[in-house]
Amino acid sequence: xxxxxxxxxxxxAFPGTQALSxxxxxxxxxxxxxxxxxxxxxxxxxxxxLAGVERPDAGSVTLDGTAIDPRxxxxxxxxxxxxxxxxxxLADNLSVAENISLGSLPNRLGAVRWRSVRKTxxxxxxxxxxxxxxxxxxxxxTIAQQQMVEIAKAVTxxxxxxxxxxxxxxxxxxxxxxxxxxxxxxxxxGVSVLYISHNLEEIIAVCxxxxxxxxxxxxxxxxVADTTVDMLITEMVGRELTDxxxxxxxxxxxxxxxxxxxxxxxxxxxxxxxxxxxxxxxxAGLLGAGRSSLMRCLVGDIPRTSGQVLVNGQPLxxxxxxxAVRRGLGYLSDDRRASGIVGKLGIRENIGLGCLSxxxxxxxxxxxxxxxxxxxxxxxxxxxxxxxxxxxxxxSGGNQQKVVLGRWMAAGVDxxxxxxxxRGxxxxxxxxxxxxxxxxxxxxxxxxxxxxxxPEVLGMSDRVIVMRGGQITGEHPRDGITSEAVMYDxxxxxxxxxxxxxxTADLVMKEHQ
Amino acid sequence: xxxxEAQRQTASDATKSTSALRRVLGPLANQLAPFTIxxxxxxxxxxxxxxxxxxxxxxxxxxxMSSLAILAVGATMVIVAAGIDLxxxxxxxxxxxxxxxxxxxxxxxxxxxxxxxIAVGGVVGLINGLLVSKLGLPAFITTLGTLSVCxxxxxxxxxxxxxxxxxxxxxxxxxGEVLGIPVPVIVMVIVAIAGHxxxxxxxxxxxxxxxxGNARTARLSGINVGMVxxxxxxxxxxxxxLAGVLEASRVVSGQPAAGANYNLLAIAAAVIGGASLFxxxxxxxxxxxxxxxxxxxxxxxxxxxxxxxxxxxxxxxVVILAVLYDQFRQSRARKAGTHHP
Numbered sequence: 001x002x003x004x005x006x007x008x009x010x011x012x013a014f015p016g017t018q019a020l021s022x023x024x025x026x027x028x029x030x031x032x033x034x035x036x037x038x039x040x041x042x043x044x045x046x047x048x049x050l051a052g053v054e055r056p057d058a059g060s061v062t063l064d065g066t067a068i069d070p071r072x073x074x075x076x077x078x079x080x081x082x083x084x085x086x087x088x089x090l091a092d093n094l095s096v097a098e099n100i101s102l103g104s105l106p107n108r109l110g111a112v113r114w115r116s117v118r119k120t121x122x123x124x125x126x127x128x129x130x131x132x133x134x135x136x137x138x139x140x141x142t143i144a145q146q147q148m149v150e151i152a153k154a155v156t157x158x159x160x161x162x163x164x165x166x167x168x169x170x171x172x173x174x175x176x177x178x179x180x181x182x183x184x185x186x187x188x189x190g191v192s193v194l195y196i197s198h199n200l201e202e203i204i205a206v207c208x209x210x211x212x213x214x215x216x217x218x219x220x221x222x223x224v225a226d227t228t229v230d231m232l233i234t235e236m237v238g239r240e241l242t243d244x245x246x247x248x249x250x251x252x253x254x255x256x257x258x259x260x261x262x263x264x265x266x267x268x269x270x271x272x273x274x275x276x277x278x279x280x281x282x283x284a285g286l287l288g289a290g291r292s293s294l295m296r297c298l299v300g301d302i303p304r305t306s307g308q309v310l311v312n313g314q315p316l317x318x319x320x321x322x323x324a325v326r327r328g329l330g331y332l333s334d335d336r337r338a339s340g341i342v343g344k345l346g347i348r349e350n351i352g353l354g355c356l357s358x359x360x361x362x363x364x365x366x367x368x369x370x371x372x373x374x375x376x377x378x379x380x381x382x383x384x385x386x387x388x389x390x391x392x393x394x395x396s397g398g399n400q401q402k403v404v405l406g407r408w409m410a411a412g413v414d415x416x417x418x419x420x421x422x423r424g425x426x427x428x429x430x431x432x433x434x435x436x437x438x439x440x441x442x443x444x445x446x447x448x449x450x451x452x453x454x455p456e457v458l459g460m461s462d463r464v465i466v467m468r469g470g471q472i473t474g475e476h477p478r479d480g481i482t483s484e485a486v487m488y489d490x491x492x493x494x495x496x497x498x499x500x501x502x503x504t505a506d507l508v509m510k511e512h513q
Numbered sequence: 514x515x516x517x518e519a520q521r522q523t524a525s526d527a528t529k530s531t532s533a534l535r536r537v538l539g540p541l542a543n544q545l546a547p548f549t550i551x552x553x554x555x556x557x558x559x560x561x562x563x564x565x566x567x568x569x570x571x572x573x574x575x576x577x578m579s580s581l582a583i584l585a586v587g588a589t590m591v592i593v594a595a596g597i598d599l600x601x602x603x604x605x606x607x608x609x610x611x612x613x614x615x616x617x618x619x620x621x622x623x624x625x626x627x628x629x630x631i632a633v634g635g636v637v638g639l640i641n642g643l644l645v646s647k648l649g650l651p652a653f654i655t656t657l658g659t660l661s662v663c664x665x666x667x668x669x670x671x672x673x674x675x676x677x678x679x680x681x682x683x684x685x686x687x688x689g690e691v692l693g694i695p696v697p698v699i700v701m702v703i704v705a706i707a708g709h710x711x712x713x714x715x716x717x718x719x720x721x722x723x724x725x726g727n728a729r730t731a732r733l734s735g736i737n738v739g740m741v742x743x744x745x746x747x748x749x750x751x752x753x754x755l756a757g758v759l760e761a762s763r764v765v766s767g768q769p770a771a772g773a774n775y776n777l778l779a780i781a782a783a784v785i786g787g788a789s790l791f792x793x794x795x796x797x798x799x800x801x802x803x804x805x806x807x808x809x810x811x812x813x814x815x816x817x818x819x820x821x822x823x824x825x826x827x828x829x830x831v832v833i834l835a836v837l838y839d840q841f842r843q844s845r846a847r848k849a850g851t852h853h854p
Contacts, residue, residue: 301733325735339729344793345722353723353734356716363715407734 004029005161005192010049010059019045020056020216027161029064032183032193034203034224037213037236037426043196046213047163050194051083052076064160074103082154083163090146092139097121099138100153124152128182144175151182162186163194168202169424172286172452173487180206198426200229201455212236233427245434245459249478250441252462253277255313257329257415257446259298262307267293268470270307275415275446280437282461283450284486290470291450292334295417299324299331311415325354328414332404332421334450336397340404343393347385348374350392350403354411377406382432398429405436416440417448422456434460454483466490546838547786547802554809562816570812572695576763578808579697580605580756584775585782585800586708587749591652592783593712594745595725595792596645599656600637601753601779603663605772608633608757610667613676613767616683623682630761631754637663638750642743660776667769676767687763697759704752709797711748721745725792781832782807789839806831 007025011018020042027033035043048054050061052070061068063079070076073083090099097118098105106116121134130148138146147167154162164183168176183193183206197203203210204224211221212235219235256277261270268290275281283291296302298309300318309316311327318324321331333339341350351374352359359370374388381402385395392403401421408416418437422430437447437460451457457464458481466474466489474489558565584601591598612630615621621629637659644655689696712718720741723731732738760771784790785806786799807828814824 299733320737320739321733322735322737330735331733333729333733339727339733342723342726342730342793344726349719349722352719353731353736356719356736360716363717365714365716365719367714411735 003027004031004064006062007046007050008060008062010046010056010061012045012049012054012056018216020049023059023213023216023218025211025218027192027194029192030187030190031209032187032195032207034207034210035194035196035213036198036200036203036210036232041213041236041426042216043213044165045216047083047165047194047196050076050161051081051163053083077154077157080158080160081163082157082159082161083165084147084150084154084167085165090138090149093137095135095137096125096132096141096149097134099149100124100156102153104156120156121152124156127155128152129185130182142175143170144172144178147171147179148182155186159186159191161192161194163196165196166198166424167195168197168199170287172288174286176202198424200232203232204229236427245456246431246438247434247460248438248442249462250278250438250444252279253444256311257298257448258310258313260308260310262294262297262309263305264290264293264297264470265303265305267297267302271467271470271472273465273472273475275448277414277444277446278441279463280441280447280449280461282457282464283448283467284454284457284464285452285467285490287452289467289490291467292419293470294467295331295419295448295450296333298417299329301331325411325413328412329417330354330408330411330413330415331417332408332419334420334423336400336404336424341392341400343391345392346389347378347383347392347395347403348388351377351388351406351410354407354413358411373410377410380409381406381436396426396429398425398432401425401429401433402436405433409436409440413445415446415448417450419450420452421449422451422453430456454486458483458486468492547799547806551802551805551809554806554813558809558813558816564816565812570816572698574808574812575698575701576695577811578804579695579701580759581775581778581782581807582701582801582804583704583752583756583759584779585786585804586704586797587752588779589783589786589788589795589797589800590708590712590721590745591749592780592788592790593718593725593792593795594721594742595728596652596742596745597656597780597790598638598641598746598749598753599653599776599780600641600659600663601749601756602772602775603660603667604634604637604750604753605757605760605775606667606769607637607663607670608754609761609771610671610676610767610769612758613679613683613761614670616680617676617678617767623680626683627686627758627762630758631751634750634752634754634757635747636750638747638753639743641750642746645746646739646742671767671769673769675769679765679767681765684762684765687759687761687765697763700755700759704755705797705801708800712797717741717744722793725789725794727793777832778804778807778828781828781835784839785831785835789843790836791839791843803835 003026005027007023010020010023012020023042023046025046035047037043045054049056052073052075055071063081068079070079070081076082091102094102100121101117106113106120118134125132128148128151130152132141132145132148138149141149151162167179171179183195187193195207207224209221209223210227210232212219212232214236254277255274257275259274260272262268263270271294273281285291293302297304299321300323301321311329316324316327316329342353348371352370359366359373371388378385378388383399383402383406385399392400395403405421421433437449440447449457449461462478464476464481464486465472466486468490473492474486476485564570587601588598608630611633612626615629616623616626641656641659644650645652686696691699712721720731720736723734723736724738724741728738757772761767782803783795783800784803786796786801786803788795788799810827810831811824814821814827
């Protein structure tokens with residue numbers, strides 16, 4: 001008897017790259033299968049073929065004994081395949097119920113049958129054990145809730161295969177656990193789940209099996225029980241990665257940033273902390289703890305209600321980020337595409353964006369100097385590109401992030417705030433980002449590392465500040481810090497209380513001990 | 514299977530040769546399509562009518578397109594930063610009548626009168642810029658508003674009547690010649706070169722592209738977005754003022770209804786020349802080529818006895834095709850971007 005889902009010999013070429021070459025994938029009914037691989041390995045592309053978004057050049061797909069060849073997501077949905085994309089595709093201004101039925105709104109001669117819309121939506125959400133008011137506008141939901149609505153949309157048909165593309169990158173730990181529980185429920189009902197992720201700990205926590213992809217081919221498939229994190233990483237990158245977080249402590253110098261009783265309008269209570277030269281200060285906390293707002297306020301992107309900020313001992317009251325940049329304070333935002341890169345400009349222009357005045361005289365660009373700076377930065381950051389004139393949009397996520405980091409390196413800021421710098425980039429690029437943090441601190445710069453990825457904050461920081469509900473709830477030196485201690489501060493629970501299991505974070509901590 | 518591979522091979526070869534071509538032609542590459550259209554149109558007109566390739570016709574074309582080209586330079590700058598300036602056509606009228614009125618009614622000298630006219634454009638540009646950047650109003654509506662205000666102001670100042678009685682010297686800017694080259698053509702060339710330098714080689718230009726490409730990123734990178742936008746609108750206003758006094762000088766009078774079509778044409782020239790209405794793309798050279806195409810449509814229609822009613826239709830179709838092409842390019846670029854999630 002043949003398998004539930006069988007993809008055979010799938011090949012697909014894009015101009016310039018062979019995205020998939022002769023990939024086979026076999027998944028059993030109800031199996032939760034992870035697709036793991038670096039950016040550009042072909043995971044998303046393979047899933048887009050299955051979901052009818054891309055058409056393969058060669059190959060065949062059989063699902064539940066029937067050959068399928070979906071030419072659109074709608075055809076795929078009809079065949080029982082649904083994909084939840086990294087970027088949410090909900091209509092923000094429509095209600096949850098409308099979104100769930102969107103694309104096939106039940107109607108009579110064009111007039112929408114609202115009762116039926118609500119019934120369908122309620123049934124779908126009930127099936128998932130998810131409680132979201134049907135009338136809420138999608139734009140008002142949290143990212144986690146939006147995801148649930150996306151999944152609810154998928155289960156309105158007869159769902160056989162659910163594809164999730166990096167679903168947890170913007171979720172808190174609790175929300176992630178809820179998503180995992182949902183995946184298990186679907187799996188119990190015979191739905192196969194294909195789960196694309198960079199996060200090894202999550203894969204081990206929730207998946208039955210894992211297929212590793214590299215350079216458009218499926219390298220290996222394992223039962224999760226038979227594998228280890230080290231093994232997967234080696235297969236993924238094709239080389240040994242002995243140390244994922246190569247933290248090097250640097251000599252700590254003077255206070256570069258001194259924040260006193262800073263209040264961000266409606267976002268934080270008075271917050272005080274200092275950052276010294278050569279130091280990495282991690283900011284841990286759950287989503288919505290106010291960390292990003294605090295950082296954006298520091299650089300003048302959002303207004304400050306009260307408090308004082310000293311940079312190099314001098315007060316800084318930025319009216320816009322320009323004022324902060326001029327004083328040596330840079331902010332790398334947590335959303336690379338929306339506020340990190342300018343996709344229409346080249347690598348050279350993107351790198352030079354933070355130091356226009358450095359590369360010009362009387363407003364006229366010194367193009368030779370700009371080019372040299374960009375070339376040096378590309379070499380130093382090991383940005384993989386054929387030319388600095390290439391559009392930054394053509395780079396992989398990891399290389400784009402290195403361009404944004406390179407912008408701040410080139411600008412020569414003293415204090416660099418990194419907000420989720422490794423979100424959505426592959427393991428290899430992550431390690432390179434960590435090494436760049438080392439380079440910065442070795443040069444006497446200070447780094448603020450905001451991250452929701454606990455192993456990263458713990459692994460790379462000299463000091464960890466924990467925030468919760470707009471307040472600093474704890475500060476821990478590097479020595480003797482544990483993920484439990486940070487989680488207690490982040491969730492506001494006392495030690496005696498029952499905590500959600502810390503499986504994901506613990507795993508990595510153990511790997512490092 | 515083998516045919517597919519062969520096709521793929523040809524496709525990749527084609528990509529290679531295009532990139533080589535791109536390197537050679539450098540900045541011209543993006544303007545290649547519109548530039549080819551100009552050549553084809555010229556050859557076509559040369560074949561169809563003996564009156565096209567004459568010194569007087571070429572000269573006439575250059576003079577006639579000068580105001581439009583100047584406006585297209587301003588339009589390109591604003592569009593590159595993802596803005597739009599719809600007020601230029603009535604700035605043309607307002608600056609023309611203010612300049613004429615200042616000379617006729619208040620007896621200021623010709624140079625000062627011309628400068629006042631240009632400055633009026635700058636002031637309107639400043640108002641546009643402040644409303645857009647400081648109050649965060651959408652550029653489209655804001656400049657639509659000032660368009661109406663300026664049109665009304667031009668009529669109020671003149672009571673709806675053209676301003677005559679200007680000294681003969683007033684006509685030099687629009688009709689004079691230096692070394693056999695018409696003055697408006699010289700002005701156009703200077704504006705084009707200055708505009709190109711500004712957009713391609715200054716921090717202001719770079720900031721404009723960054724803002725048009727991604728305003729959030731530009732802001733966080735330390736670019737004073739508001740200041741840049743105000744400056745660009747002021748430049749657009751000043752250039753409209755310049756075009757206004759040029760037009761007034763050409764007819765040696767202040768016409769309160771001058772410049773009526775220039776809004777559409779200036780933006781059309783920019784877009785035909787490769788400026789993207791989504792922002793972040795566009796070159797001055799392209800705007801000049803765009804203005805040339807529009808001028809050739811007008812000249813060609815006259816030479817070939819096509820009615821002006823049809824000219825309007827043709828221009829409209831060309832504009833829609835240009836925007837369509839822009840849209841197509843954008844979606845292709847987006848698609849290329851998604852291959853590396």
